[in-house]
Amino acid sequence: MSKLIRMDQTGHSTIAQWTPSDPDSVDAAVAAFRAELDRGYLAMVSTGPGHAEQVRELPVDAPLVILRLPISGG
Amino acid sequence: MAVEAVPPVAVLPETARVHWRPRVDDARLRRSALLWGLTTAAHIVPFTGAAVLLMALNPVALPVALVLVAHAWVIPELYAQRGANVLRPRPRAGEDPERRALGLLGDLVDHDARDLHAQTGLVLEPGRLGTWLVGEGGAVLLHGRRRRAYCYCVRVDGDAVESATGSRELPSGDRIAHLLLALRADEQGFATVANLSFCGARWRLRRRLAAPMRPALARAAALDSGSSTPG
Numbered sequence: 001m002s003k004l005i006r007m008d009q010t011g012h013s014t015i016a017q018w019t020p021s022d023p024d025s026v027d028a029a030v031a032a033f034r035a036e037l038d039r040g041y042l043a044m045v046s047t048g049p050g051h052a053e054q055v056r057e058l059p060v061d062a063p064l065v066i067l068r069l070p071i072s073g074g
Numbered sequence: 075m076a077v078e079a080v081p082p083v084a085v086l087p088e089t090a091r092v093h094w095r096p097r098v099d100d101a102r103l104r105r106s107a108l109l110w111g112l113t114t115a116a117h118i119v120p121f122t123g124a125a126v127l128l129m130a131l132n133p134v135a136l137p138v139a140l141v142l143v144a145h146a147w148v149i150p151e152l153y154a155q156r157g158a159n160v161l162r163p164r165p166r167a168g169e170d171p172e173r174r175a176l177g178l179l180g181d182l183v184d185h186d187a188r189d190l191h192a193q194t195g196l197v198l199e200p201g202r203l204g205t206w207l208v209g210e211g212g213a214v215l216l217h218g219r220r221r222r223a224y225c226y227c228v229r230v231d232g233d234a235v236e237s238a239t240g241s242r243e244l245p246s247g248d249r250i251a252h253l254l255l256a257l258r259a260d261e262q263g264f265a266t267v268a269n270l271s272f273c274g275a276r277w278r279l280r281r282r283l284a285a286p287m288r289p290a291l292a293r294a295a296a297l298d299s300g301s302s303t304p305g
Binding site for chain 2: 053
Protein backbone atom coordinates (compact mmCIF):
# COMPACT_ATOMS: atom_id res chain seq x y z
CA MET A 1 0.00 0.00 0.00
CA SER A 2 1.36 3.43 -0.97
CA LYS A 3 1.42 6.35 1.46
CA LEU A 4 1.26 10.11 1.23
CA ILE A 5 2.82 11.65 4.32
CA ARG A 6 3.33 15.24 5.40
CA MET A 7 6.26 16.35 7.52
CA ASP A 8 4.84 18.56 10.22
CA GLN A 9 5.12 19.39 13.91
CA THR A 10 3.87 15.96 14.88
CA GLY A 11 6.84 14.25 13.26
CA HIS A 12 4.80 13.29 10.24
CA SER A 13 1.16 12.68 9.43
CA THR A 14 -0.25 10.12 7.02
CA ILE A 15 -2.52 12.08 4.69
CA ALA A 16 -3.62 9.26 2.42
CA GLN A 17 -3.03 5.61 1.66
CA TRP A 18 -3.89 3.94 -1.60
CA THR A 19 -3.55 0.83 -3.66
CA PRO A 20 -3.02 1.36 -7.40
CA SER A 21 -5.58 -1.31 -8.16
CA ASP A 22 -8.24 0.46 -6.08
CA PRO A 23 -9.54 3.49 -8.03
CA ASP A 24 -11.48 4.90 -5.08
CA SER A 25 -8.43 5.02 -2.84
CA VAL A 26 -6.39 6.56 -5.67
CA ASP A 27 -9.02 9.26 -6.25
CA ALA A 28 -9.08 10.10 -2.55
CA ALA A 29 -5.27 10.24 -2.46
CA VAL A 30 -5.13 12.50 -5.53
CA ALA A 31 -7.65 14.86 -3.94
CA ALA A 32 -5.66 14.95 -0.69
CA PHE A 33 -2.43 15.45 -2.63
CA ARG A 34 -3.81 18.45 -4.51
CA ALA A 35 -5.20 19.97 -1.34
CA GLU A 36 -1.76 19.81 0.31
CA LEU A 37 -0.08 21.35 -2.74
CA ASP A 38 -2.63 24.16 -2.61
CA ARG A 39 -1.60 24.76 1.01
CA GLY A 40 1.95 25.36 -0.16
CA TYR A 41 3.53 21.98 0.41
CA LEU A 42 5.92 20.45 -2.12
CA ALA A 43 5.74 16.75 -2.94
CA MET A 44 8.91 14.68 -3.13
CA VAL A 45 9.62 11.15 -4.21
CA SER A 46 12.87 9.27 -3.62
CA THR A 47 14.31 8.12 -6.93
CA GLY A 48 17.22 6.08 -5.60
CA PRO A 49 20.02 6.49 -3.09
CA GLY A 50 20.88 10.18 -2.77
CA HIS A 51 18.28 11.28 -5.28
CA ALA A 52 14.84 12.79 -4.96
CA GLU A 53 12.44 14.39 -7.35
CA GLN A 54 9.70 16.92 -6.95
CA VAL A 55 6.36 15.82 -8.39
CA ARG A 56 3.32 17.90 -9.25
CA GLU A 57 0.98 14.99 -9.86
CA LEU A 58 0.55 12.05 -7.51
CA PRO A 59 2.77 9.20 -8.74
CA VAL A 60 0.35 6.38 -8.18
CA ASP A 61 3.01 3.66 -8.38
CA ALA A 62 5.36 5.28 -5.85
CA PRO A 63 5.38 3.54 -2.45
CA LEU A 64 5.99 6.77 -0.54
CA VAL A 65 5.32 10.42 -1.36
CA ILE A 66 6.58 12.98 1.13
CA LEU A 67 5.21 16.49 1.49
CA ARG A 68 7.68 19.13 2.62
CA LEU A 69 7.58 22.86 3.18
CA PRO A 70 9.59 25.25 1.02
CA ILE A 71 13.06 26.28 2.17
CA SER A 72 14.76 29.66 2.06
CA GLY A 73 18.04 31.25 3.07
CA GLY A 74 18.32 31.64 6.81
CA MET B 75 32.66 16.10 -32.17
CA ALA B 76 30.23 14.01 -30.19
CA VAL B 77 28.51 15.82 -27.34
CA GLU B 78 27.41 13.77 -24.37
CA ALA B 79 23.73 14.15 -23.66
CA VAL B 80 23.06 15.82 -20.32
CA PRO B 81 19.82 14.83 -18.61
CA PRO B 82 17.55 17.75 -17.77
CA VAL B 83 17.94 18.97 -14.21
CA ALA B 84 14.84 19.48 -12.13
CA VAL B 85 15.17 22.95 -10.69
CA LEU B 86 14.20 23.56 -7.10
CA PRO B 87 11.08 25.77 -7.19
CA GLU B 88 12.41 27.89 -4.33
CA THR B 89 15.11 29.29 -6.67
CA ALA B 90 12.38 31.44 -8.28
CA ARG B 91 12.32 33.52 -5.10
CA VAL B 92 16.01 34.37 -5.53
CA HIS B 93 15.96 34.79 -9.32
CA TRP B 94 18.67 37.46 -9.16
CA ARG B 95 21.21 35.01 -7.77
CA PRO B 96 23.38 33.16 -10.30
CA ARG B 97 23.04 29.42 -10.01
CA VAL B 98 25.86 27.99 -7.87
CA ASP B 99 28.35 25.81 -9.72
CA ASP B 100 32.00 24.83 -9.38
CA ALA B 101 33.25 28.12 -10.82
CA ARG B 102 31.05 30.17 -8.51
CA LEU B 103 32.18 28.16 -5.51
CA ARG B 104 35.82 28.84 -6.42
CA ARG B 105 35.03 32.53 -6.82
CA SER B 106 33.33 32.62 -3.40
CA ALA B 107 36.37 30.93 -1.86
CA LEU B 108 38.66 33.54 -3.44
CA LEU B 109 36.54 36.45 -2.20
CA TRP B 110 36.29 35.03 1.31
CA GLY B 111 40.06 34.41 1.33
CA LEU B 112 40.75 37.99 0.28
CA THR B 113 38.33 39.29 2.90
CA THR B 114 40.04 37.25 5.61
CA ALA B 115 43.44 38.53 4.49
CA ALA B 116 42.08 42.07 4.50
CA HIS B 117 41.24 41.61 8.18
CA ILE B 118 44.43 39.86 9.20
CA VAL B 119 47.14 41.71 7.27
CA PRO B 120 46.46 45.33 8.37
CA PHE B 121 46.13 44.44 12.05
CA THR B 122 49.18 42.19 12.05
CA GLY B 123 51.19 44.68 9.98
CA ALA B 124 50.31 47.53 12.31
CA ALA B 125 51.34 45.41 15.31
CA VAL B 126 54.71 44.63 13.73
CA LEU B 127 55.23 48.26 12.80
CA LEU B 128 54.43 49.45 16.31
CA MET B 129 56.88 46.99 17.80
CA ALA B 130 59.57 48.07 15.37
CA LEU B 131 59.04 51.73 16.22
CA ASN B 132 58.82 51.34 19.96
CA PRO B 133 58.69 48.10 21.99
CA VAL B 134 56.83 49.99 24.73
CA ALA B 135 53.80 49.76 22.45
CA LEU B 136 53.62 46.01 23.13
CA PRO B 137 50.14 46.12 24.79
CA VAL B 138 48.67 47.97 21.80
CA ALA B 139 50.39 45.54 19.42
CA LEU B 140 48.89 42.62 21.31
CA VAL B 141 45.42 44.14 21.00
CA LEU B 142 45.93 44.47 17.25
CA VAL B 143 47.05 40.85 16.97
CA ALA B 144 44.02 39.79 18.99
CA HIS B 145 41.79 41.60 16.50
CA ALA B 146 43.52 39.83 13.62
CA TRP B 147 42.78 36.51 15.31
CA VAL B 148 39.28 37.15 16.61
CA ILE B 149 37.60 38.51 13.48
CA PRO B 150 38.13 35.38 11.33
CA GLU B 151 37.11 33.28 14.33
CA LEU B 152 33.83 35.18 14.55
CA TYR B 153 33.16 34.47 10.88
CA ALA B 154 33.91 30.79 11.46
CA GLN B 155 31.55 30.79 14.45
CA ARG B 156 28.83 32.18 12.22
CA GLY B 157 29.48 29.28 9.87
CA ALA B 158 29.42 26.70 12.66
CA ASN B 159 26.08 28.09 13.85
CA VAL B 160 24.31 26.62 10.79
CA LEU B 161 24.88 23.15 12.26
CA ARG B 162 23.89 24.09 15.79
CA PRO B 163 20.94 22.03 17.10
CA ARG B 164 17.66 23.90 17.42
CA PRO B 165 15.23 23.58 20.37
CA ARG B 166 13.69 20.12 20.69
CA ALA B 167 10.04 19.41 19.96
CA GLY B 168 8.13 16.89 22.08
CA GLU B 169 9.46 13.40 22.61
CA ASP B 170 6.86 11.71 20.41
CA PRO B 171 7.24 14.07 17.40
CA GLU B 172 11.03 13.79 17.66
CA ARG B 173 10.81 10.00 17.60
CA ARG B 174 8.43 9.95 14.64
CA ALA B 175 10.55 12.41 12.68
CA LEU B 176 13.68 10.42 13.41
CA GLY B 177 11.99 7.31 12.05
CA LEU B 178 11.22 9.05 8.76
CA LEU B 179 14.73 10.46 8.49
CA GLY B 180 16.10 6.99 9.12
CA ASP B 181 14.09 5.73 6.15
CA LEU B 182 15.72 8.33 3.89
CA VAL B 183 19.36 7.50 4.66
CA ASP B 184 21.49 4.38 4.77
CA HIS B 185 22.80 2.54 7.79
CA ASP B 186 26.14 4.41 8.01
CA ALA B 187 24.44 7.79 7.77
CA ARG B 188 21.97 6.76 10.49
CA ASP B 189 24.83 5.80 12.78
CA LEU B 190 26.66 9.05 12.11
CA HIS B 191 23.49 11.03 12.77
CA ALA B 192 22.98 9.21 16.06
CA GLN B 193 26.53 10.15 17.11
CA THR B 194 26.75 13.70 15.78
CA GLY B 195 23.26 14.92 14.90
CA LEU B 196 24.39 15.49 11.29
CA VAL B 197 23.63 13.64 8.08
CA LEU B 198 26.44 13.07 5.61
CA GLU B 199 25.33 13.32 1.99
CA PRO B 200 27.69 12.89 -0.97
CA GLY B 201 26.86 15.21 -3.84
CA ARG B 202 28.20 16.33 -7.18
CA LEU B 203 29.64 19.59 -5.84
CA GLY B 204 31.29 17.86 -2.91
CA THR B 205 30.29 16.27 0.36
CA TRP B 206 27.52 17.78 2.44
CA LEU B 207 26.86 17.69 6.15
CA VAL B 208 23.23 18.49 6.75
CA GLY B 209 22.11 19.88 10.08
CA GLU B 210 18.93 21.39 11.43
CA GLY B 211 19.59 24.98 10.39
CA GLY B 212 21.70 24.51 7.32
CA ALA B 213 24.40 22.49 5.68
CA VAL B 214 28.15 22.52 5.19
CA LEU B 215 29.64 21.68 1.80
CA LEU B 216 33.23 20.46 1.58
CA HIS B 217 34.35 21.29 -1.93
CA GLY B 218 37.48 20.86 -3.97
CA ARG B 219 40.84 19.27 -3.35
CA ARG B 220 41.45 21.44 -0.29
CA ARG B 221 38.05 20.47 1.13
CA ARG B 222 37.22 24.09 1.84
CA ALA B 223 34.10 24.48 3.99
CA TYR B 224 31.08 26.37 2.69
CA CYS B 225 28.50 26.92 5.42
CA TYR B 226 24.98 27.49 4.15
CA CYS B 227 22.21 28.74 6.38
CA VAL B 228 18.77 27.42 5.39
CA ARG B 229 15.44 27.56 7.13
CA VAL B 230 12.19 25.74 6.55
CA ASP B 231 9.37 28.15 5.79
CA GLY B 232 6.09 27.70 7.55
CA ASP B 233 7.50 26.45 10.82
CA ALA B 234 4.62 28.18 12.49
CA VAL B 235 1.93 26.22 10.61
CA GLU B 236 -0.75 25.50 13.17
CA SER B 237 -0.63 22.05 14.58
CA ALA B 238 -2.55 19.88 16.94
CA THR B 239 0.55 19.71 19.11
CA GLY B 240 0.55 23.45 19.67
CA SER B 241 4.26 23.43 18.96
CA ARG B 242 5.66 26.03 16.57
CA GLU B 243 8.81 24.07 15.86
CA LEU B 244 9.41 21.16 13.53
CA PRO B 245 11.13 18.19 15.13
CA SER B 246 14.87 18.05 14.46
CA GLY B 247 14.61 15.00 12.20
CA ASP B 248 12.03 16.73 10.02
CA ARG B 249 14.19 19.84 9.71
CA ILE B 250 17.03 17.73 8.41
CA ALA B 251 14.71 15.69 6.17
CA HIS B 252 13.36 18.90 4.59
CA LEU B 253 16.86 20.06 3.74
CA LEU B 254 17.99 16.62 2.63
CA LEU B 255 15.12 16.16 0.18
CA ALA B 256 15.64 19.63 -1.30
CA LEU B 257 19.38 18.96 -1.60
CA ARG B 258 18.80 15.64 -3.32
CA ALA B 259 16.30 17.15 -5.75
CA ASP B 260 18.58 19.99 -6.89
CA GLU B 261 21.98 20.37 -5.26
CA GLN B 262 22.93 23.54 -7.14
CA GLY B 263 19.50 25.04 -6.50
CA PHE B 264 19.84 24.25 -2.81
CA ALA B 265 23.16 26.11 -2.65
CA THR B 266 21.65 28.99 -4.61
CA VAL B 267 18.66 29.41 -2.31
CA ALA B 268 20.74 29.09 0.87
CA ASN B 269 22.69 31.99 2.37
CA LEU B 270 26.44 31.52 2.53
CA SER B 271 27.38 32.25 6.14
CA PHE B 272 31.03 31.34 5.96
CA CYS B 273 33.57 30.00 3.52
CA GLY B 274 37.01 29.12 4.71
CA ALA B 275 39.47 26.56 5.89
CA ARG B 276 38.04 23.39 7.36
CA TRP B 277 40.30 23.62 10.42
CA ARG B 278 38.87 27.02 11.21
CA LEU B 279 35.32 25.64 11.13
CA ARG B 280 36.27 22.53 13.09
CA ARG B 281 37.48 24.61 16.03
CA ARG B 282 34.10 26.31 16.29
CA LEU B 283 31.99 23.15 16.03
CA ALA B 284 30.66 21.41 19.10
CA ALA B 285 32.95 18.50 19.96
CA PRO B 286 30.36 15.77 19.21
CA MET B 287 29.99 17.10 15.63
CA ARG B 288 33.67 17.08 14.76
CA PRO B 289 33.84 13.40 13.76
CA ALA B 290 31.20 14.10 11.10
CA LEU B 291 33.39 16.81 9.59
CA ALA B 292 36.36 14.45 9.57
CA ARG B 293 34.28 11.72 7.93
CA ALA B 294 33.01 14.13 5.27
CA ALA B 295 36.54 15.35 4.57
CA ALA B 296 37.78 11.81 4.16
CA LEU B 297 34.93 11.05 1.78
CA ASP B 298 35.47 14.22 -0.22
CA SER B 299 39.18 13.54 -0.64
CA GLY B 300 38.23 11.29 -3.53
CA SER B 301 36.57 14.17 -5.36
CA SER B 302 38.17 15.14 -8.65
CA THR B 303 36.76 18.65 -8.54
CA PRO B 304 39.54 21.22 -8.52
CA GLY B 305 39.48 23.56 -5.59
